[in-house]
Amino acid sequence: MSEKKQLRIGLIGIGFMGRTHTNGYKRVGDFFPALEYRPVLKAVCSRNAEKVKAFAEQWGYESTETDWKKIISRDDIDAVDICTPNDFHAEIAIAAAAAGKMILCEKPLARNLAESQTMVDAIEKAGVKNTVWYNYRRLPAVMLAKQIIDSGKLGRIFHYRANFLQDWTINANLPQGGEGLWRMDAAVAGSGVLGDLLSHCIDTAMWLNGGIKDVTAMTETFIKERVHQLTGKVQEVTIDDACSFICHFNNGSLGLFESTRYARGHKALYTFEINGENASIRWDLHDLNRLEYFDNADQSDLKGWRSIHVTDGDHPYMNKWWVPGLGIGYEHSFVHQVADFLKSLETGEKCSPTFTEAHQTQKVCEAVQESAKSGSWKNTGVND
Ligand SMILES: NC(=O)c1ccc[n+]([C@@H]2O[C@H](COP(=O)([O-])OP(=O)(O)OC[C@H]3O[C@@H](n4cnc5c(N)ncnc54)[C@H](O)[C@@H]3O)[C@@H](O)[C@H]2O)c1
Numbered sequence: 001m002s003e004k005k006q007l008r009i010g011l012i013g014i015g016f017m018g019r020t021h022t023n024g025y026k027r028v029g030d031f032f033p034a035l036e037y038r039p040v041l042k043a044v045c046s047r048n049a050e051k052v053k054a055f056a057e058q059w060g061y062e063s064t065e066t067d068w069k070k071i072i073s074r075d076d077i078d079a080v081d082i083c084t085p086n087d088f089h090a091e092i093a094i095a096a097a098a099a100g101k102m103i104l105c106e107k108p109l110a111r112n113l114a115e116s117q118t119m120v121d122a123i124e125k126a127g128v129k130n131t132v133w134y135n136y137r138r139l140p141a142v143m144l145a146k147q148i149i150d151s152g153k154l155g156r157i158f159h160y161r162a163n164f165l166q167d168w169t170i171n172a173n174l175p176q177g178g179e180g181l182w183r184m185d186a187a188v189a190g191s192g193v194l195g196d197l198l199s200h201c202i203d204t205a206m207w208l209n210g211g212i213k214d215v216t217a218m219t220e221t222f223i224k225e226r227v228h229q230l231t232g233k234v235q236e237v238t239i240d241d242a243c244s245f246i247c248h249f250n251n252g253s254l255g256l257f258e259s260t261r262y263a264r265g266h267k268a269l270y271t272f273e274i275n276g277e278n279a280s281i282r283w284d285l286h287d288l289n290r291l292e293y294f295d296n297a298d299q300s301d302l303k304g305w306r307s308i309h310v311t312d313g314d315h316p317y318m319n320k321w322w323v324p325g326l327g328i329g330y331e332h333s334f335v336h337q338v339a340d341f342l343k344s345l346e347t348g349e350k351c352s353p354t355f356t357e358a359h360q361t362q363k364v365c366e367a368v369q370e371s372a373k374s375g376s377w378k379n380t381g382v383n384d
Pocket residue numbers: 012013014015016017018045046047068083084085086088106107108133134135179180196
């Protein structure tokens with residue numbers, strides 16, 4: 001440990017993502033021992049002093065803060081990790097960039113395109129290292145899909161379709177807003193399932209299949225009013241409960257995306273399928289170690305969908321874990337993102353997706369919102 005270079009982390013936000021990221025920082029050195037850098041859990045911040053102290057004791061942070069600005073101003077922090085709800089991403093990131101800190105920011109990058117543009121401007125001006133936690137890219141099966149596509153095995157791509165389905169907001173008595181339910185409040189979240197769920201699908205899609213050129217979309221808010229936890233009043237719901245869109249990719253393929261929190265029976269079903277001239281690929285988060293692959297060049301009497309168990313040593317990331325045949329889980333995607341970030345400090349390369357790349361996803365989200373409002377096709381402005 002002593003001969004390793006340190007990356008001193010200041011984590012802001014101790015909810016779901018605060019835990020997944022901290023687990024990543026803690027595990028990475030054990031499973032990626034060759035990395036030159038080691039994360040050090042220097043400080044953690046949340047507004048409730050008692051809760052943040054308990055979190056620090058449980059997870060092993062050296063110190064606590066209750067004001068995120070203190071994290072930014074500390075000389076013993078190298079990297080600021082933003083795990084707050086979306087309404088604080090921009091303010092914290094811009095301040096962190098101005099202070100010369102590296103930034104690891106949760107997704108979606110911002111609540112809207114104008115906000116994410118200010119963040120891109122800030123990191124470009126400061127020249128600080130940055131990444132956005134679109135973590136699904138770092139699951140071995142999804143990375144294998146990327147390698148297969150990049151090898152050209154699919155040939156010309158015709159179709160890309162993705163779903164992200166949940167069912168936790170169907171109850172009309174569920175309140176909106178406040179701790180734990182900020183995703184239901186557009187002022188905090190920016191949008192509903194579009195920014196929360198579809199942004200993941202859009203990030204993966206553009207990484208695998210290139211830029212999305214234009215979109216036509218629809219959104220729906222099924223329950224129009226709910227009690228707001230903070231005001232105690234019944235207020236209009238302004239997030240999208242469901243959002244679907246079709247699109248053209250810049251490579252000429254067609255896309256079909258659907259997301260909802262009203263698909264009874266689904267908790268977090270993220271799936272995608274890509275159909276090419278020569279082969280197809282599909283993946284399902286509920287069976288995340290598997291990639292299904294159909295190759296039209298297979299011998300005709302044996303032709304069919306193969307279910308590849310992506311757990312062999314020559315599969316992405318898997319030589320760092322157990323023995324072939326034993327799977328890994330959701331949390332490993334965050335360990336992998338930490339490992340890739342640390343590696344990028346060694347190589348000087350970027351750790352994708354950067355703010356600039358995540359800003360492309362914001363462009364698509366903005367076009368989806370505009371199209372749903374106007375009922376017409378919208379160009380995204382994503383050119384590559
Ligand atoms: N990558 C993924 O798959 C994934 C999954 C879930 C959430 N997210 C993203 O992560 C972020 C956090 O989501 P979550 O599910 O962890 O939320 P959460 O509600 O579980 O936790 C948010 C935390 O931030 C704290 N917080 C809020 N405002 C703060 C402030 N001003 N200063 C300090 N702390 C503050 C809250 O007290 C809480 O501890 C969101 O941007 C969300 O979209 C990403």
